[in-house]
Amino acid sequence: MEADVVDLTRRLRTEATRTDERRLLVLAGDRERGYDVLDAVLDDLSVPITRTTLVGPDDRLRCEQVPQSNAGDLLGTTRDAVAIDAHAELRPNAVGKLVGTVDGGGLLVLLTPPLEVWPDRRDGFDESLAVPPFSLSDVTGRFRRRLVETLREHRGIAIVDCDAGAIEDDGLTHPAPRLTAETESPIVSDDHLFPAATYEACLTADQAEAVAAFESLASADSAEPDRGEPRAVVLEADRGRGKSSAAGLAAGAFAADGQDVLVTAPQFRNAREVFDRAGELAETLGVATAVESTLVETDAGGRVRFRDPDEAVDRLSSVDVVVVDEAAALPVARLESLLDADRVAFATTIHGYEGAGRGFSVRFRDRLAESDHAVTDCTMSEPIRYAAGDPIEVWAFRALLLDARPPVEPLVADAKPDSGAIEYRRLDPDALLADETLLREAFGLLVLAHYRTEPNDLARLLDAPNLEARALVHDGHVVSVALLAREGTLASETRSAMYEGGRVRGNMLPDVLTSQLRDEAAGDSAGLRVVRIATHHAARSRGLGSRLLAEIRTEYGEDVDWLGTGFGATPGLLRFWHENGYGAIHLSTTRNDASGEYSALMLAPTSDEGRALRDRHADWFARRFAAVCSDSLDDLDPDVARAALRSVDPDAAPPIDLTDHEWRVVAGAAYGPGLFDVDPGPFRSLVVRCLVEDPAAIDLTDREERLLVLRVLQAREWSTVADRLDYPSSGQCMRALGDAFCPLVDHYGGDSALAVRDRFLDSSSN
Ligand SMILES: CC(=O)SCCNC(=O)CCNC(=O)[C@H](O)C(C)(C)COP(=O)(O)OP(=O)(O)OC[C@H]1O[C@@H](n2cnc3c(N)ncnc32)[C@H](O)[C@@H]1OP(=O)(O)O
């Protein structure tokens, strides 16, 4: 049989090479037999071992080997053959990252258990879906069943049953011969800053346009003084469109002009093509003085060099141009720091969520828009690594729903929460599988709206026992969707393990409340966490999200003790949840990598037990808030602090408990010559109470509230606060703080406070 498969692989390779497409070979059956066949196939293939990668747990072939957990290392690289050993586990994210790395003419190999039994076997990835109190036997195999179906249905995929020694499907597509490649050749105009050779090195017109976009990063000259302002280029494309190469050609052109270009990426290998192209261009132009793997230098004193993101951030001011490759794979906070560079380019994938996360498009785009940089956008669609319409890309997009989209705008444009056309629907996994449009719309909406949705989530949606999905559909189309996770009802052993620092899967809220906030009972009650919620962008702010939350509360209210959520906190989102009955009980003390925000945890109780849980945590949260704010949250956006406190139920928050002397200090600073600085403590508890309670009698402006947060809670220097809030001087800022405390003293002050106030009011009126 091996000979037959070797022969088939040769034919697949010939076809792939002729069409510049890839082919996929599935070796199903016993693992050892699969490896024997794979060995024979790779021995015969004219593929250099240096361009082959085995992705699996063991180093069994004579080529590079990486575990599936490190599949991201290969992002942005080009391989001739990639074999994925899926026997112990199949991580959907890994498949998403790997498919795009295989070159035109290349081969992707999938080693799997027998296809008939594979969906019903529980593997390593499934273990990650078995979230307590559920067990592995509760996990289902729908994702893999669907995967197997797509493998059987799609073109270009050969399936070999290694146990039976039979070729089930030869995967040959017998393409009609093509006359010539249909790509437009790049047009090189005279009107460009970079040398013509830069454009002549481009393989497609798209790539030439992308290179041209980089010209906007050229440094200022007297003819165009406007170029002195900060500038950014964002280059987006699907995998393998030649982004890195475009960036490399531009970097080479800058270096030829004597500029210092710093290139960064999650890892050097993600950016290798940048250096290949930059070096080639420098050589073509005859200006290269050094061409090494991470450095290109030119006789004009220019260079292109690589630095890790951490190091890059420290060097931004000393270089001319910064190029960030595989930008979507970097945390948003890191991308934000890179914005300190005046001239910076970000190259990233559009369907980058195949493992990279969508932080870039969902969150970082907003930051970029708020920055001073003038942004030039550029997209590339023409494939370079492999031909357009490549069957393996088509398969991967479908199998992992990489191109899932919410319904087109006109279908949901009229959706209103109270209209009869709106229906609340359970998105049962079986119903989703039976209705591909529903699945694509629901998943597409989650992907577009959420920076963290990735192929693993598709598998979770279909197979995880703790997850459920609900939606509002408008005339049958998904307009608002929520992903829900059951949490809590944990056995006492599990709870004590958590309390003692053990890791427990899932159960995000009970986990944080138990392990970090030291509440061993937190995992006892039954909860439902809204993991994600999204409304179609064409129908936001009409109450649809709120209606969906209300429906969820009606459906589950009797069933659980609390509803909860956790998300990257912004003032708008905190308001949205607060308006829907959720109150903050925690803000994380570190920023989330993907969102760049501090995470907020919120609870909405639905039973007495849930209320008791919410109340004690709201109380603890309000009590510790000021201390955390002057420590790990000292850079928290004051509007997030205000919105978080405002969402806390005032009945659950601690009352004001100041001694007479403390009241005299506060009232003395508000109405007399006293100073906040001598004893900030009592001021802090007053501010927290006032922001939680928001009494009608205290009408502070937004600026005054920000002042209270920045100076009193976050202990920022007077000069910093004055600067940030546009007070003309620190002195004016101090007076404004005193003034802001007057209504607080009036409203909350006891006899001792009011006596101080009246004394100073009397003396000023005499
Ligand atoms: C656990 C999590 O999933 S949190 C993340 C939530 N999801 C996202 O951020 C994805 C993108 N955003 C969305 O899909 C939607 O904006 C949702 C889901 C947050 C809200 O859905 P909608 O259908 O718009 O909600 P609804 O109309 O009931 O309430 C909107 C109100 O929420 C508040 N709000 C929600 N998001 C924001 C925001 N980003 N900025 C400002 N206010 C906001 C506002 O008060 C808004 O009212 P307004 O438009 O009158 O100012």
Ligand SMILES: Nc1ncnc2c1ncn2[C@@H]1O[C@H](COP(=O)(O)OP(=O)(O)OP(=O)(O)O)[C@@H](O)[C@H]1O
């Ligand atoms: N102008 C060019 N000259 C030579 N080779 C090129 C050129 N453009 C692209 N290529 C080749 O095409 C393949 C894909 O290019 P590149 O890595 O730049 O694309 P990419 O869009 O950055 O890919 P990914 O999305 O995987 O990061 C690489 O093998 C690269 O060497």
